[in-house]
Amino acid sequence: MRKPRLVMVGNGMAGVRTLEELLKIAPDLYDITVFGAEPHPNYNRILLSPVLAGEQTLEEIVLNDWAWYEQHNIKLHAGCKVNDVDRTRRVVRAANGVSVAYDRLILATGSNPFMLPIPGKDLEGVLAYRDIADTQAMINAAAKYTEAVVIGGGLLGLEAANGLMKRGMKVTVVHSGKWLMERQLDEVAGKLLQKSLAERGMQFLMSAQTQELLGESDDAKNDLGHGRVRAVKFMDGSEVPTQLVVMAVGIRPNTALAEKMRLHVNRGIVVNDTMQTTTDPRIYAVGECAAHRGIAYGLVAPLFEQGKVLANHLAEFGIASYQGSLTSTKLKVTGIDLFSAGNFQGGSDTEEIVLTDPFAGVYKKLVLKDDKLVGACLYGDTVDGGWYFKLLREGRTLSDIRDKLMFGESNIGDAGHQGHSQAAAMQDTDEVCGCNGVTKGAICKAIQEKGLFTLDEVRKHTKASASCGSCTGLVEQIIMFTAGGDFSAPPKTKPLCACTDHGHQAVRDAIAKHHLLTAEKVRHFLEWRTPDGCPTCRPALNYYLISTWPKEARDDPQNRLINERSHANIQKDGTYSVVPRMWGGETTAAELRRIADVVDKYKIPTVKVTGGQRIDLLGVKKEDLQAVWQDIGMPSGHAYAKALRTVKTCVGSEWCRMGTQDSTQLGKDLEHAFVGMHAPHKVKFAVSGCPRNCAESGIKDVGIIGVESGWEMHVAGNGGIKTEVAQFFVKLKTAEEVLEYTGAFMQLYRREGWYLERTVHYVNRVGLDYLKRRILDDAEGRKALWTQLQSALADEPDPWFEFDKAGVDQRQFVPITPQNVRDSDQDAAPLQTSQEA
Amino acid sequence: MTQWTPICRADEIPELGARRISRERGLDVAVFRTGTGHIFALLDRCPHRGGPLSQGLVFGSSVACPLHNWTIQLTDGHATAPDEGCTPRFAVKVEGGIVYLSADELAHHATDLTRPSAGPCRVPIHA
Numbered sequence: 030m031r032k033p034r035l036v037m038v039g040n041g042m043a044g045v046r047t048l049e050e051l052l053k054i055a056p057d058l059y060d061i062t063v064f065g066a067e068p069h070p071n072y073n074r075i076l077l078s079p080v081l082a083g084e085q086t087l088e089e090i091v092l093n094d095w096a097w098y099e100q101h102n103i104k105l106h107a108g109c110k111v112n113d114v115d116r117t118r119r120v121v122r123a124a125n126g127v128s129v130a131y132d133r134l135i136l137a138t139g140s141n142p143f144m145l146p147i148p149g150k151d152l153e154g155v156l157a158y159r160d161i162a163d164t165q166a167m168i169n170a171a172a173k174y175t176e177a178v179v180i181g182g183g184l185l186g187l188e189a190a191n192g193l194m195k196r197g198m199k200v201t202v203v204h205s206g207k208w209l210m211e212r213q214l215d216e217v218a219g220k221l222l223q224k225s226l227a228e229r230g231m232q233f234l235m236s237a238q239t240q241e242l243l244g245e246s247d248d249a250k251n252d253l254g255h256g257r258v259r260a261v262k263f264m265d266g267s268e269v270p271t272q273l274v275v276m277a278v279g280i281r282p283n284t285a286l287a288e289k290m291r292l293h294v295n296r297g298i299v300v301n302d303t304m305q306t307t308t309d310p311r312i313y314a315v316g317e318c319a320a321h322r323g324i325a326y327g328l329v330a331p332l333f334e335q336g337k338v339l340a341n342h343l344a345e346f347g348i349a350s351y352q353g354s355l356t357s358t359k360l361k362v363t364g365i366d367l368f369s370a371g372n373f374q375g376g377s378d379t380e381e382i383v384l385t386d387p388f389a390g391v392y393k394k395l396v397l398k399d400d401k402l403v404g405a406c407l408y409g410d411t412v413d414g415g416w417y418f419k420l421l422r423e424g425r426t427l428s429d430i431r432d433k434l435m436f437g438e439s440n441i442g443d444a445g446h447q448g449h450s451q452a453a454a455m456q457d458t459d460e461v462c463g464c465n466g467v468t469k470g471a472i473c474k475a476i477q478e479k480g481l482f483t484l485d486e487v488r489k490h491t492k493a494s495a496s497c498g499s500c501t502g503l504v505e506q507i508i509m510f511t512a513g514g515d516f517s518a519p520p521k522t523k524p525l526c527a528c529t530d531h532g533h534q535a536v537r538d539a540i541a542k543h544h545l546l547t548a549e550k551v552r553h554f555l556e557w558r559t560p561d562g563c564p565t566c567r568p569a570l571n572y573y574l575i576s577t578w579p580k581e582a583r584d585d586p587q588n589r590l591i592n593e594r595s596h597a598n599i600q601k602d603g604t605y606s607v608v609p610r611m612w613g614g615e616t617t618a619a620e621l622r623r624i625a626d627v628v629d630k631y632k633i634p635t636v637k638v639t640g641g642q643r644i645d646l647l648g649v650k651k652e653d654l655q656a657v658w659q660d661i662g663m664p665s666g667h668a669y670a671k672a673l674r675t676v677k678t679c680v681g682s683e684w685c686r687m688g689t690q691d692s693t694q695l696g697k698d699l700e701h702a703f704v705g706m707h708a709p710h711k712v713k714f715a716v717s718g719c720p721r722n723c724a725e726s727g728i729k730d731v732g733i734i735g736v737e738s739g740w741e742m743h744v745a746g747n748g749g750i751k752t753e754v755a756q757f758f759v760k761l762k763t764a765e766e767v768l769e770y771t772g773a774f775m776q777l778y779r780r781e782g783w784y785l786e787r788t789v790h791y792v793n794r795v796g797l798d799y800l801k802r803r804i805l806d807d808a809e810g811r812k813a814l815w816t817q818l819q820s821a822l823a824d825e826p827d828p829w830f831e832f833d834k835a836g837v838d839q840r841q842f843v844p845i846t847p848q849n850v851r852d853s854d855q856d857a858a859p860l861q862t863s864q865e866a
Numbered sequence: 867m868t869q870w871t872p873i874c875r876a877d878e879i880p881e882l883g884a885r886r887i888s889r890e891r892g893l894d895v896a897v898f899r900t901g902t903g904h905i906f907a908l909l910d911r912c913p914h915r916g917g918p919l920s921q922g923l924v925f926g927s928s929v930a931c932p933l934h935n936w937t938i939q940l941t942d943g944h945a946t947a948p949d950e951g952c953t954p955r956f957a958v959k960v961e962g963g964i965v966y967l968s969a970d971e972l973a974h975h976a977t978d979l980t981r982p983s984a985g986p987c988r989v990p991i992h993a
Contacts, residue, residue, distance in 0.1 A: 479948075490948045561882055561901040564923045564930040587882045591921040591932040599932050602984035603918040634985040648985055838880060844888040847871045847972060 032060040035343065036121050036131035038111045038286065040065025042074055043316025043332040044137025045093055050340030052101055058344060061103045062129050064121065067160055068108030070095050073480075075329060077164045081192030087161065092480050114290045116309055133311055133343065136287055136298055140280040140317040140327070145180065149242025154258040155274045158189045167275065171196035174272035178202075178261050180239055182209040186277035187222075190231055193273070201232040201269055203239060203261065213369045217385070218392050218408040225365060225390060238264040242274055282318045282325045297325035302350040304339040315339050321351060328356050330483050348558055350530075357418050368414035371404035371421050372396055379403065384435050395434060400426045402434075413437030415505045423523075426796050429756065452506035461503050464496035469507060476511045484508065497750040526565035528557050533569070533783035540573050546582045548574065564590065569784035572671070572709065576779050579821050586838050592669035595841060596828045597654055605654060606647040608668035609661050610704070613678045613696035613716075614642025620663060627660045641675030641713065643668070652843050658829040664704070665829040671785075672707045673714070676700040677725065681718030681735070690735025692718035695764050699733075702768055705825030706775065706818070709782035709791070714771070727755050730788040731771050736760075740767050744774060744800070745792035753789045756797055759805055772815035773804045779818070870959055870966035873897060876905060877963070884929070886910050886920040887967065892977030895956050896920035897965060898940050900927055905965050906940035907958045909976045913938070913951025916982045954979070 037044050040063050048061065065071075069091075076090040098105040110124040114134065122128050142157030144150050154170065156163050170177070171193055179190040182204030190200045202209075208219030209226075223233055240263055245256035260268045282297040292308045293299045297320025299307050304319065306312045316332050317325060326332055331354035341349035357370030375381050375396040382395045389409065395417065396404035401424050405417040416437060420427070427434060455461070457470030475481060475491045487504055488495040494504045524530050531539075536555065545551045548570040552562060562570065571588035586594045597605035609624070624644060628636055635647040643666055649657055658665075667674060678696030682688035696716040706712070715724040716733040726732025728748035732755045734741045739762040746755025758774075761767050777800065782791040792800065804811050826834035879885050879899040886894040887907075896910040896919045904927070910920045917933030928937045928946065937946040943953040954976035959966040968975075 559926060561925050563925050564935060567923060567925065587880055587924070590923060595921070599918075599921060600984055601915065601933065602981050603916070603921070604984065838883075840878065840880070840885065844886040844894055845874055846888050847873055847967070 032058065033132040034130060035059035035061045035133050035135070036129050037061070037063045037135040037137055038114075038121065039063075039135075039137030039139055039316070039318070040067065040071055040105065040107065041137060041139045041316065042071065042092070042329060043139075043336055044135060045071040046333050047135065047137070047315050047336035047339050047343075048101075048103065049093075050337050051343050054340065054346065055344035056101075059133075061101070062121075062131075063098070063103055063105045064109055064111045064123055065105065065107045066110045067162070069161055070098065070105070070107065072161065074160070077158075077161070078188035078192055081164050081167055081189065082195045083192075087164075089477070111286060114286065116290055116312075119311065131311070133313070135339070136292075136306075136312065136314040136318060137316045138283040138286060138318045140325075141283045142276065143279040143281050144276055145239060145278060147239060147241050149244060149258065150276075152242055152244045152258040152274075153256060154272055155242060155276065158185055158275050158277050159280070167193060167273070168196065170273045171198050175199055176201075176271045177273040177275065178269055178271040179275045179277060180261075181277035181279070182206065182233070182235075183277065183279070184210060184213065185280075186275070187226070189275045189277055191226070193275070194229065194231055198273070199230075199232070201234060201271070202226075203234045203237050203263075203269075205236065205238060207236055209233075210367075213373075214367065214408070215374055215394060215406050218367065218369075218394070218406050221387075221390065221392055221408050222365065222367060234263075234269070240264050243268070280317070280327065282320065284318060287314070287318070294320075296320045296323060302338075302352065303342045304335055304351060305342070313339055313343075322353050324353065326354065326356065328354075330354065331356060333482060355418075355422055357414065366407075366409055366411040368407040368411040368417075369405065370414070370418050371402075372398075373404035373406035375404065382431075382435050393435060397427065397431075400428050400431075402427060412502045412506065415502045425794060429793060429797055452503045452510065455503075461507070462491075462493040462496070462500045465492040467491050467493040472504065472507050473511050476508060482508070499750050525569060526563055528552075528559040528563050528566050529555060531555050533786075536570070537573050537577070537781075537783070540577050544578070546574065546578055548585065548588055568593075572707070572784050576707070576709075584836050586836055593671070594838070595651065595654065596665060596669060596835075596837065597649065597651075598669045600647060602648075604648045604650055606645050606668075607649050607654070607657055607661070608639065608643050608645050608666035609663035610666040610700075611643045611663070612700050613676055613693050615693065615697070616644075620661075623661050623663075627657055630660065631657055633657075639668075639675075641668075642677050643675060651841070655839070655842055664827050667705070670707065671710050672705065673700070673703045673712045675713060676703075677713070677715040677729070679717050679719075679723035681716075685718060687721060688718035688735070689737045690718045690740065692716040692724065692733075692735055695733065695735075695740075695767060696724075698764060699768065699771065702772070702819075703775065703822070705827070706779070706822055708775070708779050709784050710787045712775070712778075712788070728752060729755060731755075731774065733767055733771075739763070742767065742770055745789045745797075747787055747789045749787075756792070758797075758800070769811065769815045770804060772818045773811040774800065776814040776818040777803060868957070869969040871969040871972055873965045873967055875963055876903070876960055876965050879905065879965070882924045884920040884922070884924060886918070887972075889972055889977075891973070892975075893979060893981060894918070894920065895967065895972065896929075897958070897967075898924055898929060900924060900940065904940075905958050905960050907956035907967055908938070908940065908943050909954040909956070909979060911953055911979055911981065912936055913943075913945055913953045914949065916980075918981075919953065 071093040073090040073092050076085055079085040080087055111121055112124050113122045120128050120130050142159045156166055177193045177198045177200045179186045180203045182202050190202050194200045208216050209223050210219055242258050243260040243262055245259050258274050260270045262268045284294045284298055287298045288294050292306050298314035298318050300314050300319045300321055304313045304315050306314055315335050317327055335351050338349040338351040379396050379398045384393045391409035394406045402420045407414055455469045459469050461467055461469050472491055472493050479490055481487050494501045523532055525533055525536055539555055545554055551570050567588040568590055571585055574582035575584050591599050597607055599605055631653050633646045633648055637645045639645050676696040676699050678693045681692030682690055683693055699714055712730045714731045715726040715729040717724040717726045718735045720734055722734055726734050728746040732743040732746055741760050742758045743755035744758045747753040778788055778791055828835035828837055832839055873887055879897055881899055882901050884896050884898045886896050888894050894910040895907050897907045899905055908919055910918050912919055912931040914936045915933055917931040919929050919931055921932040922929040927940050930937050936949050943955040945951045956971050957968045
């Protein structure tokens with residue numbers, strides 16, 4: 030049977046990326062033909078600016094070389110324009126006389142530079158800035174001539190001007206607006222940018238209207254359009270002499286062919302969420318030429334997202350859809366950092382937070398509306414661009430971090446990358462990702478060699494920023510400099526995982542509203558794309574089911590990751606660690622003796638005191654776990670679980686000469702009351718007996734600090750990747766009150782928190798004011814929450830002792846020994862050695 | 867002629883789970899059961915850093931390693947791209963509800979591979 034024929038018009042980044050995605054999931058489905066107007070294989074157009082500036086070569090920016098097309102049996106007609114498509118006969122006709130029939134057609138024609146319709150635009154030495162030919166022409170001109178004018182002070186124009194200047198030309202940028210890049214920057218940042226470019230020798234004519242371009246032969250005949258350009262003339266009559274004019278006033282989707290084909294065109298070729306044209310179901314459009322929900326995108330990440338969706342449909346999977354993207358901007362001029370996103374201009378209904386340091390060349394403006402970030406414009410220090418973009422996308426309320434917002438994420442206690450905030454200033458040997466030991470050089474190498482563009486791709490290939498994520502900003506900067514990638518992301522809700530488009534809240538709501546009791550039912554009801562989910566969604570669904578329907582839904586151990594399935598922490602060599610519970614961090618001679626005996630008996634190699642005031646036995650073989658638990662005879666410390674871990678205490682008034690309250694006793698009471706409490710993530714408490722706070726209550730999910738007159742309760746602290754100081758919540762009189770208020774807070778967190786969301790993130794999401802309303806202002810509601818939690822915890826089994834009740838699969842602990850099977854079951858009919866040819 | 871050794875009943879392996887089979891020499895063999903009831907066997911060792919795959923989470927026809935979440939295909943032992951690596955595969959036969967492994971493979975296949983060691987450093991840094 031003949032393969033269906035897929036023809037693509039356009040050989041640029043979005044189109045070829047689509048083919049790559051298609052070949053990945055359906056390598057042999059189509060007979061593929063590609064037409065490209067340029068006589069080159071697919072190259073990285075974004076990196077033309079570094080090529081112009083002499084920082085990279087043309088060879089270096091090729092993404093798919095000729096061999097790639099051959100390897101994948103793609104017929105490439107390079108340097109060959111398509112003139113006509115006959116939609117009735119389904120034939121593409123090219124300028125070189127080639128005709129190719131198609132079953133499906135992709136239009137990936139990109140965009141065209143917009144040329145000002147002024148006299149002299151066709152003179153020799155007047156260029157656009159779009160492709161390799163333009164770039165080469167500029168490089169050649171720079172070698173021969175000395176003066177250049179760039180019309181257009183936008184992103185592209187400034188990159189062209191910078192490149193020409195680096196090649197030794199005297200460059201004047203002509204801009205019709207009041208400040209540079211007015212679509213990406215506000216006035217202050219635009220002027221800062223102009224100042225710093227002017228310091229490098231670039232000249233500017235602002236608010237200037239170009240009237241015409243004068244040619245060499247104009248004087249003699251007063252006849253335009255002859256010879257080489259010699260000057261630019263403005264409306265006010267002034268002239269600037271030049272031998273090169275680059276027009277960079279904007280781009281327009283290239284829809285000429287589509288219009289000729291009578292496809293619906295409106296700011297681009299109109300497509301639906303599957304990138305199919307609305308006119309002809311056999312024809313798709315992708316990339317800069319396509320208009321999706323009225324927007325033609327020009328940044329690489331949204332275009333690649335489109336390519337992925339289109340490939341999914343071409344492969345006949347039919348399950349992807351493109352929802353549009355939010356985008357942001359960065360300028361690729363080495364040594365100049367700027368970033369903008371969203372509504373950075375602000376308006377009458379917005380508030381602005383501004384930081385200016387003209388001496389250091391730093392300017393930051395954050396635009397807020399209704400307590401949410403709606404825009405950001407950064408100049409000189411952009412390391413937090415990614416973070417602001419994330420806040421903007423998520424629409425998170427900011428009241429709790431508003432005072433710290435301007436100073437960025439890196440000022441809220443990052444660790445792991447030597448305090449670097451400027452990727453450009455780092456050496457290749459400097460470590461960017463402290464979790465996975467990835468250096469700047471390794472990231473650059475992977476980006477170049479594997480053609481990576483997005484944060485996601487870099488994470489997958491190098492693991493940089495894939496663990497704790499605190500170096501994300503640095504990695505984004507490196508992608509920017511190396512590949513010319515950009516920040517952009519799908520809007521609003523982040524899907525729970527790749528199996529679904531639904532976010533955490535939607536899944537939680539559906540489980541509650543429709544009384545769903547099993548993970549299978551949830552996946553079926555919400556139309557999961559995979560039969561049994563993945564390692565990300567399975568534990569999440571399991572938690573949502575048992576926390577929403579505690580007495581009805583079954584806790585399925587196969588939906589839990591190994592630590593919670595085996596009730597111990599797996600180690601790098603496949604052994605486990607065991608942490609028995611020590612209430613409030615106190616132990617006895619008898620307990621210590623039993624522990625010592627177990628260490629000897631089972632030859633446990635390491636005994637370590639933990640940060641949570643307990644003892645960790647490391648290197649226990651899985652087959653010994655049950656016996657170790659039995660012999661120690663202490664309750665599970667849940668050190669492996671998304672549950673209450675430990676209650677750290679100081680010595681308190683029992684012994685301490687400074688102590689004002691009996692913190693140890695309250696710690697023990699809290700631990701007894703909350704033991705076995707499962708939660709969206711691990712939970713840690715601490716109780717200190719005086720404000721010296723030796724138990725470090727300030728970085729715990731709930732931190733209690735004793736004062737002479739009672740107890741202060743602090744919530745949502747965290748001592749991990751980002752040190753987050755707990756927020757003062759309420760001052761209480763008695764220990765009973767501490768239990769009740771803590772219980773109400775925990776029950777809300779258990780019911781409303783998203784899986785793997787620590788209390789700090791939960792509280793940031795819902796806001797401290799909300800918690801105050803539910804817990805402080807509503808006494809009845811608070812008591813009800815505390816009662817609910819107590820009843821949920823009432824008959825919680827200890828998984829180290831009550832295996833059946835806790836649903837522990839005991840088969841996991843002992844390996845099967847084939848010999849034993851045969852011996853013990855010798856008479857059982859089916860278990861005999863069988864032979865076959 | 868393949869000599870088949872009976873291991874266990876198929877339903878003794880948890881659905882979407884695994885059992886490990888100890889051997890006289892070499893690391894354990896992990897035997898997996900997918901949601902569709904298919905049985906696969908791999909050496910119980912992730913190609914990345916030697917994690918015990920039998921302790922991982924089984925989904926589709928893959929298992930996610932419990933140490934660093936690499937995804938290994940149960941059908942051929944390969945890591946899912948862009949990760950690279952492969953873990954040795956073992957032949958499986960299911961007959962009359964009983965799972966069999968090849969006796970020869972149990973005795974000799976991939977017996978040279980080891981797990982990473984953990985525990986106290988043998989050479990003190992300040993020595």
